[in-house]
Amino acid sequence: MATTILSMKNIDKRFAGVHALKGVDFDLQEGEIHALVGENGAGKSTLMKALTGIFPKDSGEILYLGKPFNPKGPKDSLDAGIAIVHQELNMMDHLTVAQNLFIGRESTKGRGWLLDEKAQNKRASDLLRRLNMDIDPTEKLANLTVGKQQMVEIAKAVSYDLKILILDEPTAALTDREIDDLFVIMRDLAKKGVAMIYISHRLDEIGVITDRVTVLRDGEYVGTEKTSVLSKERMINMMVGRVIYEQPKSHSMVAPDAPVVLKVTNLNAGRQVQNISFELRRGEILGFAGLMGAGRTETMRALYGADPASGSIEIDGQPVLIRQPLDAVRHGIGYLSEDRKRYGLAIRLSVSENSVMAAYDELSPKMLLSLRALEETASTYVDKLAVKTPSLDQLVKNLSGGNQQKVVIAKWLIKNSKILIFDEPTRGIDVGAKSEIYSLMAELAAEGKSIIMISSELNEVLRMSDRIAVMCEGRITGFVDIAEASQEKIMHLATQRE
Ligand SMILES: Nc1ncnc2c1ncn2[C@@H]1O[C@H](COP(=O)(O)OP(=O)(O)OP(=O)(O)O)[C@@H](O)[C@H]1O
Ligand SMILES: [Mg+2]
Structure with missing residues (x-):
């Protein structure tokens, strides 16, 4: 008989204007990997934050190892053996990997008065090697890819003596290799009896790595099933209350005589961007595939003027000079970054402020009058993308992760860019909203935008x-x-090395 180590009963939580958890039940057995799924805003992260004491629940009961458990904050839950890796990265950019790993438990010397940087780096490199992570402990965190930063955060969590590890969308930013490595780490932890709660929108992964699945919908508990007997269709149905079919495109939708709107020739920017040449036509959706680290984001950053680059760019047949992102914006290029927190959103501003932000510079004084019109536009797109927010005045930092991503998309749609660069547009977005974003992209292309x-x-x-x-x-x-x-x-092409 498996032992239940955690049982959450009838958990309720309200925020101003949002009833985020409506009497949710959840239980966890020793050594199991338990998926927690549901649409954006369903309450997954909120349930985990209530468990780890990041904020208090309004009512309900948590039993952990047979006793009532009411942590006052994340430190309490960490001391009790429960760690959480958050959906949004949570570390100090300006510190090194090793410093981040051991914040609050630094290696010291001289009777504990002095920081022993050398010993700490050694400790870090032992930990990273044990987890098979190829990361330099002395590197500044800011210099790592989002994926690598995520791996550091995971390493930090598993370096504690744990009974429960919560992973809130850990794979959204990881490469396939890194995901495999993570699964090895997880299976290893499970063998040692550590229980894991695994949140992900990648349903295929859930079939591979988890033992049971609990579904939330709109703050309510829908049910718990064994993964081995749960089909993907049924899981989606439990999540969104309907069935969604996704089929590959069979042929190009671009008009045969569609003009070239963007022509990039011999774009170069460091080792990651070498002699990149391509054309993009009106109404075309040009996919960029490749393994993580193939240089796709770097290419787009170079094109967008975010990083220094050489090469030539033509828009509508005219050579243009793009030295900084503002130049790109002026030429009608919108860039939806893969790292929304760093580049895409002002998380302390409201939904409507964020949405219309990119369009502000188009406002001449005369047009200031149309600020209200812009707000109306914001509201149209917020509806169109089904952004789950109590109002347009809600601060973006209070939205669920997937809904933040939708606000970034709304922002560039409102800006009316004719060339849109979407870098991992549906990362962290649920199946239902994904298919909404897909139809929206297809609509934009049909209107003549190039993506x-x-x-x-x-x-x-x-x-x-x-x-x-x-x-x-x-x-x-x-x-x-x-x-x-x-x-x-x-x-085959993605692995075709020189
Ligand atoms: N601090 C907060 N203040 C106000 N509302 C909040 C806050 N945190 C979450 N919410 C709201 O609670 C609801 C549940 O959010 P939660 O973050 O738990 O969703 P989620 O299931 O994790 O979604 P996602 O898949 O997008 O990450 C959402 O409507 C969200 O906007
Ligand atoms: Mg979440």
Whole structure:
């Protein structure tokens, strides 16, 4: 008989204007990996924050190891053996990897008065090696990719003596390799009796790594099932209350005579961007596939003027100079970054402020009058994307992760860019909203906008793109028309080293 180590009963939580948890039950057995799924805003992160004392629950009961458990804060729960890796990165950018790993429990010397940087780096490198993570402990966190930062955060959590590890969307920013490594770490922990709560919108992963699945919908508990007997269709149905079919695109939707709107020739920016040349046509969705680290984001950052680069760029047949993001914006290019917290959103501002932000500079004094019109536009897009927020005045930091992503998308749609670069647009977005975003992208393309879409999910690339550029180690290794595309072909090009 498996032992239940955690049981949450009838948990209730309200925020101003939102009833986030409505009497939710959840239980966890020793050594099991238990998925917690549901649409954006369903209450997953809130339930985990109530468990770890990040904020108090309004009512309900938590039994942990047979006793009532009411942590006053994350430190209490960590002391009790419960760690959480949050959905949004939570570390100090300006510190090194080792410093981040051991914040609050630094290595010391001289009777504990002096920081022993050397010993601490050694401790860090032992830990990272044990977890098979190829990360330099002396590197500043800010210099790592989002994926690597996430791995550091996971390493930090598992370095404690744990009974429960909570992973809130840990794989959203990870490469396939890193995901495999994470699964090895998780299975190892499970063998040692550590129980895990695993939150993810990638339903295929859930089938691979978890033992049981609990579904929340709209703050309510829907049910718990054994993963082995739960089909993906049924899981989706439990999550969204309807069935969603996703099929790959069979042929390009671009008009045969569609003009080239963007032409990039020999773009170079460091090792990650080497002689990149491609064309983008009006109404085209050009997918960029490749393994993480292939240089896709770096290419777009170079194109967008976010990083120094050389090469030539033509828009509508005219050479243009893009030295900084503002130049790109002026030429009608919108960039939806993969790291929304760093580049995409002002999380301390409201939903409507964020949405119309990118459009502000288009306002001449005369047009200031139309601020209200802009707010109305914001509201239209917030509805269109089904952003779950009690009002347009809600601060973005109070939205669930997936809903923050939708606000970034709304922002660039409102700006009315003619070329949209979407870097991992549906990362952290639930299945229902994903399919809304897909239809929206298809609509935009049909209206004549051109879209570059970087995605690490092959299903998504095959579903949305008219054509696919594949990158490997900073170079484009091939273009594939959607009519001829397959997972195998793309993977082959994605691993075609020089
Ligand atoms: N601090 C807060 N203040 C106000 N509302 C909040 C706060 N935190 C969460 N909410 C609201 O509570 C609801 C549940 O949010 P939660 O973050 O738990 O969703 P989630 O299931 O984790 O979604 P996602 O998959 O997008 O991460 C949402 O409507 C959210 O906007
Ligand atoms: Mg969440």
